[in-house]
Amino acid sequence: MDAKEAEAELQGQADIWKYMLSFADSMAVKCAVELRIADIINLHGGPMTLSQIVARIPNTDDALSLNISYLTRIMRLLVRRKIFSAHQTSEGDEETLYGLTHSSKWLLHDSKMSLAPMVLLEAHPWLVGPWHTLSQCVKDGGLAFEKANGHEIWDFASENPGFNKLFNDGMACTARITVNAILCEYKDGFGSVRSLVDVGGGNGSGLAEIVKSYPHIKGINFDLPHVVATAPIYDGITQVGGDMFQAIPNADAVFMKWIMHDWRDESCVKILKNC
Numbered sequence: 001m002d003a004k005e006a007e008a009e010l011q012g013q014a015d016i017w018k019y020m021l022s023f024a025d026s027m028a029v030k031c032a033v034e035l036r037i038a039d040i041i042n043l044h045g046g047p048m049t050l051s052q053i054v055a056r057i058p059n060t061d062d063a064l065s066l067n068i069s070y071l072t073r074i075m076r077l078l079v080r081r082k083i084f085s086a087h088q089t090s091e092g093d094e095e096t097l098y099g100l101t102h103s104s105k106w107l108l109h110d111s112k113m114s115l116a117p118m119v120l121l122e123a124h125p126w127l128v129g130p131w132h133t134l135s136q137c138v139k140d141g142g143l144a145f146e147k148a149n150g151h152e153i154w155d156f157a158s159e160n161p162g163f164n165k166l167f168n169d170g171m172a173c174t175a176r177i178t179v180n181a182i183l184c185e186y187k188d189g190f191g192s193v194r195s196l197v198d199v200g201g202g203n204g205s206g207l208a209e210i211v212k213s214y215p216h217i218k219g220i221n222f223d224l225p226h227v228v229a230t231a232p233i234y235d236g237i238t239q240v241g242g243d244m245f246q247a248i249p250n251a252d253a254v255f256m257k258w259i260m261h262d263w264r265d266e267s268c269v270k271i272l273k274n275c
């Protein structure tokens with residue numbers, strides 16, 4: 001084997017190590033969200049030492065009992081991934097100050113533009129479990145979510161309030177981000193629409209952003225009954241529960257985001273016929 005070939009092979013091995021352990025990145029980000037590390041630093045108003053952070057971790061009876069050395073190792077990984085920054089307190093000082101970066105700002109719980117709920121959703125065993133069934137899906141077909149959790153995803157959500165909330169909160173935070181990006185760039189369409197139905201609109205957070213920018217629009221958020229039953233009240237929006245395969249409320253225009261990818265083409269045609 002020549003040197004070039006040997007180097008390529010070594011790189012191949014390094015890549016497999018990277019992919020084998022890349023789940024650790026998601027789990028470390030999930031840990032930071034659960035411990036509210038970004039919120040703690042943000043509230044403090046600037047970089048903090050780990051002992052200062054630990055003292056402010058919520059729902060902890062005894063901060064001294066927390067395992068700082070464990071958290072140090074998790075923060076080392078997150079700094080490496082540029083989720084947090086690390087600076088020395090002063091020359092020769094051993095203590096590290098941890099600060100926010102452009103990434104950790106997306107992990108703030110108390111921010112309108114946050115991905116924290118989506119991190120908690122995607123890293124939850126209910127959603128990680130289906131990925132473990134990929135090879136089984138290739139062999140037998142079927143739905144990965146059902147294989148892992150025993151029920152098809154929307155039935156599971158209707159029977160499990162914890163999953164319903166986790167899922168709807170995750171969707172709501174991303175809908176807010178995406179719809180705001182659409183509103184920044186798409187200037188012509190909404191002005192002439194008097195009523196708009198968001199089909200499979202989740203809890204209505206995306207439509208709420210549209211109606212806030214175009215208050216003349218009468219918004220109808222349409223989703224399954226168990227979703228709208230727990231949806232917040234938004235100004236200018238009527239929450240309607242139903243099944244888009246049966247009927248969709250009338251409106252001047254239909255908005256659909258993150259819907260079609262969940263069904264086969266034949267099912268999507270049925271939805272479109274109801275629009």
Ligand SMILES: C[S@@+](CC[C@H](N)C(=O)[O-])C[C@H]1O[C@@H](n2cnc3c(N)ncnc32)[C@H](O)[C@@H]1O
Nearest residue numbers: 171175200201202223224242243244245257258
């Ligand atoms: C991937 S989520 C997208 C949510 C939202 N549009 C967004 O982008 O954040 C799919 C949505 O479709 C809804 N849904 C699933 N089956 C439905 C049906 N038969 N009728 C109406 N809504 C449905 C789910 O409850 C869920 O809120």
